Structure formats: C-alpha cells, structure tokens
Amino acid sequence: MAKAAKTIYVCSECGAQSPKWAGQCGDCGAWNSLQETVAAPTPKADGRFSGYAGAEDTARIRNLSEVVAQENERLPTGLDELDRVLGGGLVTGSVVLIGGDPGIGKSTLLVQALALLARDHPAIYVSGEESAEQISMRAHRLGLPTEQLRLLTETCVERILSLIAVEKPKVLVLDSIQTFYTESLQSAPGSVAQVRESAARLVRYAKQSGTSLFLVGHVTKEGALAGPRVLEHMVDTVLYFEGESGSPYRLIRAIKNRFGAVNELGVFAMTDKGLREVANPSAxxxxxxxxxxxxxxxxxxxxxxxxxxxxxxxxxxxxxxxxxxxxxxxxxxxxxxxxxxxxxxxxxxxxxxxxxxxxxxxxxxxxxxxxxxxxxxxxxxxxxxxxxxxxxxxxxxxxxxxxxxxxxxxxxxxxxxxxxxxxxxxxxxxxxxxxxxxxxxxxxxxxxxxxxxxxxx
Missing domain, CATH: 3.30.230.10 (Ribosomal Protein S5; domain 2)
Structure with missing residues (x-):
C-alpha cells in the first residue's frame, strides 16, 4: 500500500514551515499566512531523494549541443482563431490555462473545440461544476457532433487520473480547476493549496503521457487568474477571455505561450449557435x-x-x-x-x-x-x-x-x-x-x- 503524502503548512510571507496550522506565523508574525502543502521529498543518506526511484538513473547533465530540438506536433482545433492564439494549433503534451469572467463563454468555447477535435482524436471533457445533462443540453443547442466526445463528471484528481489512464485521451479538458481536489490534502477545494497540488498532478500526467490539457480557471475580483498567480507559472500557455457585457464580441488573448507569440488576439462573436469566428476583426x-x-x-x-x-x-x-x-x-x-x-x-x-x-x-x-x-x-x-x-x-x-x-x-x-x-x-x-x-x-x-x-x- 502506497504511503500517504505528508502535509505541512508553509508561511506565504517568510517561507517558514509548521507541522500544524496556526492563525499567526511564529517566525514573522503574519496573520492567516500558513497554507497547507505537500512536504517535499527529503534526501536519503546516499544523496538520493525518497519517492523518486529511478530518477537518479535518468537525470544527467548534458551539453546543450547534444539536445536535438524536434518540431512540436500540433493538433488543429477546428477553430482558426483559437489556433492563431495557440501559435498554430494545440501542441502535444502542452497545458493551456484559460480564464475569464463568469458567463463570458469559456465552457462554450471548449465544448465547441473538443467536439471538433473528438472526430479525429480521443477526447474527454471532465466537468466539476456542471452535470452531464447540462453539458449535453449545451452541445445539442449549439448543434455540435457529440458521438465521439467522452464526458466525465468527477472532482477527485486521483479518480480522474485512474479513469483517463484507461482511455488514454489525446485531448483533455478540466472545467474548472477550482472545483477539483486531491485526497493528499485536507483543505477544501478551491484553496490555494488544493489548486496548486491538483494542477501539479495534472500537469505531470500531461507531460508524461503526451496528452494536451485544457484547464479552466476562475478570475478573482482583483482580476487575478485562479488566485495569486498560482497556476500561471506551472502551465505552458495562459489565455484570457475578454469582452464587454453588452457586446456580442469576445476577445481571447495569449498572455503567456511557450509555443507561440504572446499578446496574440483571437476574435469571436457570441451567437445562438455558440461562438463564431471573426476573420476580419478590423471591420x-x-x-x-x-x-x-x-x-x-x-x-x-x-x-x-x-x-x-x-x-x-x-x-x-x-x-x-x-x-x-x-x-x-x-x-x-x-x-x-x-x-x-x-x-x-x-x-x-x-x-x-x-x-x-x-x-x-x-x-x-x-x-x-x-x-x-x-x-x-x-x-x-x-x-x-x-x-x-x-x-x-x-x-x-x-x-x-x-x-x-x-x-x-x-x-x-x-x-x-x-x-x-x-x-x-x-x-x-x-x-x-x-x-x-x-x-x-x-x-x-x-x-x-x-x-x-x-x-x-
């Protein structure tokens, strides 16, 4: 039986660690700054890290000239404006974080893109907010092909990973990251610790399996995405969905992109049949x-x-x-x-x-x-x-x-x-x-x- 991960509490102000939660940090005196996290593995007597068996055999220092750069395989999403923002398509094994105000159209965009991708590649939509019936109603209202699109409603990261390990999807959408939790932490879903640890496990799976991953993140009242920049450093691409409440037009902007240009802009128009691409936004x-x-x-x-x-x-x-x-x-x-x-x-x-x-x-x-x-x-x-x-x-x-x-x-x-x-x-x-x-x-x-x-x- 696998050993349960050890949790500690780390002060977000000074970095001090504590075995249990307290209202005030004992080192710097900051209030409500202790956040739950998983303890990092400690080195053994021979210098190796516990919990990473075999890592010492594969990791080695190399010259940069020895590394062969390969062209990234890209999957067209079927939406040209989304492909433009991503840098030409969805890169295999990449993790894309998309955020925006509530009701702006994040779920609509991803359902449309995944329904088109599912015709040629295995794809799974994992929802932690909406029921399967709600997603089905949206897809039928938009007139999307749903025969090949797989659906899962679950919030536990461990159960999600065990289920998708059997299906081995090429593209995976998780909506939204604030609703998921990992059993290794005791804090509630949506907390900084849960968001960080859940995303870390999903990112690790995407890199190991080559699955392209979409994460949906909520925007806080201060305008930050999924908390105090918790996720933006972990993912490959960060997209912001923007638009005025009274305007039918939606703008999707790349803030960070390891596989393309930043500040790229895609323009969509919200209609009764979903998001329609605007090929000539200047007009x-x-x-x-x-x-x-x-x-x-x-x-x-x-x-x-x-x-x-x-x-x-x-x-x-x-x-x-x-x-x-x-x-x-x-x-x-x-x-x-x-x-x-x-x-x-x-x-x-x-x-x-x-x-x-x-x-x-x-x-x-x-x-x-x-x-x-x-x-x-x-x-x-x-x-x-x-x-x-x-x-x-x-x-x-x-x-x-x-x-x-x-x-x-x-x-x-x-x-x-x-x-x-x-x-x-x-x-x-x-x-x-x-x-x-x-x-x-x-x-x-x-x-x-x-x-x-x-x-x-």
Missing amino acids: IFLSRHQEQVPGSCILVTREGTRPLLVEVQALVDQSPLANPRRVALGLEQNRLSMLLAVMHRHGGIGMFDQDVFLNVVGGVRVTEPAADLPVLLSVLSSFRDHALPGDLATFGEVGLAGEIRPVPSGQERLREAAKHGFKRAIVPSANAPKRAIEGLEVIAVGRISEAIDAVVN
Missing part, C-alpha cells in the same frame, strides 16, 4: 460614420502577428470641477495625462479646465505606445470641434520631448490600412516606407507640432 472595430464627427481617429495597432484597425474616440468638454477628470477606457489613464502635458508643452495647447474622456471602440484594450499619436489627434479634434478626414489612419509613439518615435512593423500596418480603403496615413518619420504604397499617401512627421499642423491645415 467590426471601425464605426464608419455616415458623416465625419470630431473626436474620432483610426489607430493601426498590432496584436501579436496581426495588424488591427480600431477607432479611438475622445470627448473634451468644459469641466465644472476644480480638478478636471481624465477617464480612459481601453487605454492607460496615466499615459493620457502624460500626453496632455506633452501637447501643452510642445504643441502649445492646454486643457487645464477641460474634462477629457477617451474610449477604444469595441472593448479592445490597447497596451502598446503606438496609440499615443491617435490619442492626441482625437483629443485635439474634439477640443477644436474639427473632424479628422475619414480616410486618415495613424500610429506612432510620442516622447516627453515632443518627438514622434517609430513603432515596430510599420510596413505591415500601412498595408493593412491601405487594404481597408484608407487614403492617407500620418506616421513617424522613421516608419515612412521606402517604396510608395499604392493608393496610400504617407505623411511622415518627426515632432508633435508637425502632426498638429498636418491635421489642422
């Missing part, structure tokens, strides 16, 4: 006003390997407050304040008594500095009540000295703008193309004052 993020309105500017941003056109809207209004408001949705608010200071210092335009509201249409979050120039131009357009041309697109980083700095992949951004019918583009001087792009007039600027003159005159 849905452009409002295309019937007549030009002040405060609107088109930004050519880049998400992973894909250039994307989004509309930046600004509203500048007289403020009744002593301290005018600065509100930014989809962009960093501190950067907005910095850009307004640059506009005043190097452009001669001050907004000390004006409220400034900024929004990126469609619920997209733009984190790259290429949005600086479109932000300033949209704010200036609203402040002057002067609409920018509808065929104008722009990008560029603004420095504190008033210079317009280049951004990566300028040629691809310009080609994307030309493909969507834009006739003019204001870009940093260093991003000016060496060869003319057909149908697109490129205006290269080096200072913020030059950019202001280009849209005012």
Whole structure:
C-alpha cells in the first residue's frame, strides 16, 4: 500500500514551515499566512531523494549541443482563431490555462473545440461544476457532433487520473480547476493549496503521457487568474477571455505561450449557435460614420502577428470641477495625462479646465505606445470641434520631448490600412516606407507640432 503524502503548512510571507496550522506565523508574525502543502521529498543518506526511484538513473547533465530540438506536433482545433492564439494549433503534451469572467463563454468555447477535435482524436471533457445533462443540453443547442466526445463528471484528481489512464485521451479538458481536489490534502477545494497540488498532478500526467490539457480557471475580483498567480507559472500557455457585457464580441488573448507569440488576439462573436469566428476583426472595430464627427481617429495597432484597425474616440468638454477628470477606457489613464502635458508643452495647447474622456471602440484594450499619436489627434479634434478626414489612419509613439518615435512593423500596418480603403496615413518619420504604397499617401512627421499642423491645415 502506497504511503500517504505528508502535509505541512508553509508561511506565504517568510517561507517558514509548521507541522500544524496556526492563525499567526511564529517566525514573522503574519496573520492567516500558513497554507497547507505537500512536504517535499527529503534526501536519503546516499544523496538520493525518497519517492523518486529511478530518477537518479535518468537525470544527467548534458551539453546543450547534444539536445536535438524536434518540431512540436500540433493538433488543429477546428477553430482558426483559437489556433492563431495557440501559435498554430494545440501542441502535444502542452497545458493551456484559460480564464475569464463568469458567463463570458469559456465552457462554450471548449465544448465547441473538443467536439471538433473528438472526430479525429480521443477526447474527454471532465466537468466539476456542471452535470452531464447540462453539458449535453449545451452541445445539442449549439448543434455540435457529440458521438465521439467522452464526458466525465468527477472532482477527485486521483479518480480522474485512474479513469483517463484507461482511455488514454489525446485531448483533455478540466472545467474548472477550482472545483477539483486531491485526497493528499485536507483543505477544501478551491484553496490555494488544493489548486496548486491538483494542477501539479495534472500537469505531470500531461507531460508524461503526451496528452494536451485544457484547464479552466476562475478570475478573482482583483482580476487575478485562479488566485495569486498560482497556476500561471506551472502551465505552458495562459489565455484570457475578454469582452464587454453588452457586446456580442469576445476577445481571447495569449498572455503567456511557450509555443507561440504572446499578446496574440483571437476574435469571436457570441451567437445562438455558440461562438463564431471573426476573420476580419478590423471591420467590426471601425464605426464608419455616415458623416465625419470630431473626436474620432483610426489607430493601426498590432496584436501579436496581426495588424488591427480600431477607432479611438475622445470627448473634451468644459469641466465644472476644480480638478478636471481624465477617464480612459481601453487605454492607460496615466499615459493620457502624460500626453496632455506633452501637447501643452510642445504643441502649445492646454486643457487645464477641460474634462477629457477617451474610449477604444469595441472593448479592445490597447497596451502598446503606438496609440499615443491617435490619442492626441482625437483629443485635439474634439477640443477644436474639427473632424479628422475619414480616410486618415495613424500610429506612432510620442516622447516627453515632443518627438514622434517609430513603432515596430510599420510596413505591415500601412498595408493593412491601405487594404481597408484608407487614403492617407500620418506616421513617424522613421516608419515612412521606402517604396510608395499604392493608393496610400504617407505623411511622415518627426515632432508633435508637425502632426498638429498636418491635421489642422
């Protein structure tokens, strides 16, 4: 009979260990910091570790030149946007963590992907939250092929591993990790110790068996995924599912990916038949006003390997407050304040008594500095009540000295703008193309004052 794992309590603040739980750490004095965990194996007298028989025979130090790098086998999920975010498909033996707000569509996406994968590969969906009847109702409502899709409702990790060891699936989904528990710990499911230990055992199984594993994680009220970054360091890929509550569009973003590019973006539309892929996301993020309105500017941003056109809207209004408001949705608010200071210092335009509201249409979050120039131009357009041309697109980083700095992949951004019918583009001087792009007039600027003159005159 296997010996039961020994549990200890470790302080999350100082790392001190205790054989039993206490409300206060005896070493550093922190309250409620002791967390249950499985004790690490101790070395024997000969230097070997107990509980890892045979490990000393297989582990050895090698030169990196001796290691033969092999191309990772990828399984297409049947959803091109999901494959894009994963880096070209699902890698054999990889562990993917997907998180998002409740009701955003995580389970719907995975049921769709697994139903398509199950036609060619053995796949099992393990649910710890929903009953088999609920999952069956969802699959039939979405019109998915379910003949080959296997289903298991269980929350004990040991029983799950014993059952899937018989079936040997190629793809495995566990929804969600907060509901599973291991019998080696006494704490309740969802605690940090249970989440960490359950995930560690599942990750170990995936690496040993070559099974591709999807883990669903809940997002806490602070925005963290499955607790204080417990899982993100253990898995190969971390995906965040985003979307506004009133919008049908859902964005899936890669935050970490050992087998592909990070910050890659996939776009879906939620319909009555599930999540539908959006092949041309630039078209849905452009409002295309019937007549030009002040405060609107088109930004050519880049998400992973894909250039994307989004509309930046600004509203500048007289403020009744002593301290005018600065509100930014989809962009960093501190950067907005910095850009307004640059506009005043190097452009001669001050907004000390004006409220400034900024929004990126469609619920997209733009984190790259290429949005600086479109932000300033949209704010200036609203402040002057002067609409920018509808065929104008722009990008560029603004420095504190008033210079317009280049951004990566300028040629691809310009080609994307030309493909969507834009006739003019204001870009940093260093991003000016060496060869003319057909149908697109490129205006290269080096200072913020030059950019202001280009849209005012």
